Amino acid sequence: MMERTTDDEELSVRIVVTGGSGGLGSKVVARVRELGHVAIPASRRWGVDLTTGQGLGAALVGADAVVHCASNPVRPGRTDVEGTVQLLGAIATMPQPAHLVHVSIVGCDANPLPYYRAKVRAEEAVLASGLPATVVRATQFHTLVDTIARMATIGRTRLDLDFSAQPVDVSWFARELVDHALGTPPGGAVRARDIAGPELLTVADAAEAVRAHEGRPATRGLRVPTVGRTLRAFADRSNLPGPDARIGGVGFSDWIARQPARAAS
Numbered sequence: 001m002m003e004r005t006t007d008d009e010e011l012s013v014r015i016v017v018t019g020g021s022g023g024l025g026s027k028v029v030a031r032v033r034e035l036g037h038v039a040i041p042a043s044r045r046w047g048v049d050l051t052t053g054q055g056l057g058a059a060l061v062g063a064d065a066v067v068h069c070a071s072n073p074v075r076p077g078r079t080d081v082e083g084t085v086q087l088l089g090a091i092a093t094m095p096q097p098a099h100l101v102h103v104s105i106v107g108c109d110a111n112p113l114p115y116y117r118a119k120v121r122a123e124e125a126v127l128a129s130g131l132p133a134t135v136v137r138a139t140q141f142h143t144l145v146d147t148i149a150r151m152a153t154i155g156r157t158r159l160d161l162d163f164s165a166q167p168v169d170v171s172w173f174a175r176e177l178v179d180h181a182l183g184t185p186p187g188g189a190v191r192a193r194d195i196a197g198p199e200l201l202t203v204a205d206a207a208e209a210v211r212a213h214e215g216r217p218a219t220r221g222l223r224v225p226t227v228g229r230t231l232r233a234f235a236d237r238s239n240l241p242g243p244d245a246r247i248g249g250v251g252f253s254d255w256i257a258r259q260p261a262r263a264a265s
């Protein structure tokens with residue numbers, strides 16, 4: 001591979017990617033590098049811990065933008081909320097604060113799931129920061145809907161939840177985030193258009209697509225009652241994109257068709 005020259009480095013944009021080892025963050029890192037810019041992945045694997053702030057200042061030196069993909073659904077208060085506050089504090093001390101592109105979830109404000117409530121609190125911290133920041137919400141990723149579809153299939157029985165999704169291809173979402181990071185930073189903190197994929201489907205549709213792709217035996221649907229506020233929020237379609245959403249990437253059916261079939265367990 002050719003060595004980068006100093007001139008190349010001067011022209012390139014330096015983008016820190018929190019959660020750069022994760023499903024989304026790794027695609028963001030790859031996209032930044034594909035475009036010839038400098039990606040600095042930042043997560044505990046690289047000695048950056050958002051919950052303590054360890055390694056954060058060093059990672060941010062000279063950064064033009066930060067794409068914030070780090071998250072922990074098991075400890076969202078510590079990682080997503082306090083971690084975001086740590087990140088905002090570190091950006092605020094930069095001589096020229098980097099443009100923060102903050103990742104969130106469509107409909108998080110309409111669902112009492114603790115993880116979604118943490119996403120709302122993190123968004124609020126970003127929007128109140130006064131820093132140049134763009135909050136970008138996306139629908140469920142194909143990978144998550146795939147996991148839910150598999151969990152809903154037990155032998156020959158398919159658990160039919162009242163849950164529809166319009167999931168997004170994580171690679172396409174990563175491209176959108178990098179476009180934000182390379183664009184002109186806003187004067188303050190703003191919300192961008194929501195991001196979603198092109199195909200609306202139920203969990204039963206997704207489970208059927210996975211089953212057919214892997215050539216597994218047919219299943220019989222068993223309707224699952226919608227109990228509790230979290231399932232009701234999904235049944236109310238609060239996780240679906242609104243009419244202004246930016247739609248793109250491959251749909252779930254095309255995406256699953258491109259995945260290697262998994263061995264039957």
Ligand SMILES: NC(=O)c1ccc[n+]([C@@H]2O[C@H](COP(=O)([O-])OP(=O)(O)OC[C@H]3O[C@@H](n4cnc5c(N)ncnc54)[C@H](OP(=O)(O)O)[C@@H]3O)[C@@H](O)[C@H]2O)c1
Pocket residue numbers: 018019020021022023024025042043044045046048049050051068069070071072079083103104105106119137138139140141142144
């Ligand atoms: N999955 C979905 O369907 C979906 C839908 C819409 C939006 N989103 C949002 O997209 C973002 C990325 O999700 P994902 O599914 O790609 O997550 P993921 O694969 O679970 O990756 C999470 C990343 O966060 C890092 N991390 C965790 N704790 C950390 C800490 N204390 N300090 C620094 N880094 C830490 C992890 O790396 P280390 O272990 O190395 O620290 C990892 O790289 C999240 O904000 C999520 O809410 C997800």
